[in-house]
Each structure stands twice: as structure tokens, then as C-alpha cells.
Amino acid sequence: TYIYTGGEEAGVRIGLINYPRFPSDEATLLENAVKLAVQLMNRLSQHSYSIVGLEKTHWFSRRERAA
Known part of the structure; x- marks a missing residue:
């Protein structure tokens, strides 16, 4: 369960690896x-997701922003 300001929701954490035998560049991995x-956000009825990279975290939400 992920807890955030104003609520909580169930979710999952998934890791991707850059498999050494068939390496990808950073742009392709992203x-x-x-x-x-x-796909997972839509199929699991989630409202947001984060992608954590080595240098940057990308966050997307389809919740309405507070005014």
C-alpha cells in the first residue's frame, strides 16, 4: 500500500534490468x-506512476491537480 498526502492506494514495484548479454541504452530502457x-496503470486502475532512473525520477498522474 502506497501512502500519500490525502490518501492511499494499492500498487506494485517492478524493476527492470539492463541485461548484459543484450544491453540497451538509457533512452531505450526509459x-x-x-x-x-x-499499460499497468490502465490495467490495474492506478492513478499515477513513477519511474526511478539513475539520475532522475519521472512521475505521471491522472489525478486532478489541487488549485
């Missing part, structure tokens, strides 16, 4: 992570 995250 592209694959985004595709997977969007």
Missing part, C-alpha cells in the same frame, strides 16, 4: 519502462 508503466 521508453520501455514508460510503455510498461502506462
Whole structure:
């Protein structure tokens, strides 16, 4: 369960690895992570997701922003 200001929701944490036998560049890994995250968000009825990279965290939410 993920707790955030104003609520909570069930979720999962999924890790991707850069398999040494078939390596990918960072842009390709991010592209694959985004595709997977969007599919999972829709199929699992989630409202947001984060993708944590080595240098940056990407966050997406379809919740309405507070004014």
C-alpha cells in the first residue's frame, strides 16, 4: 500500500534490468519502462506512476491537480 498526502492506494514495484548479454541504452530502457508503466496503470486502475532512473525520477498522474 502506497501512502500519500490525502490518501492511499494499492500498487506494485517492478524493476527492470539492463541485461548484459543484450544491453540497451538509457533512452531505450526509459521508453520501455514508460510503455510498461502506462499499460499497468490502465490495467490495474492506478492513478499515477513513477519511474526511478539513475539520475532522475519521472512521475505521471491522472489525478486532478489541487488549485
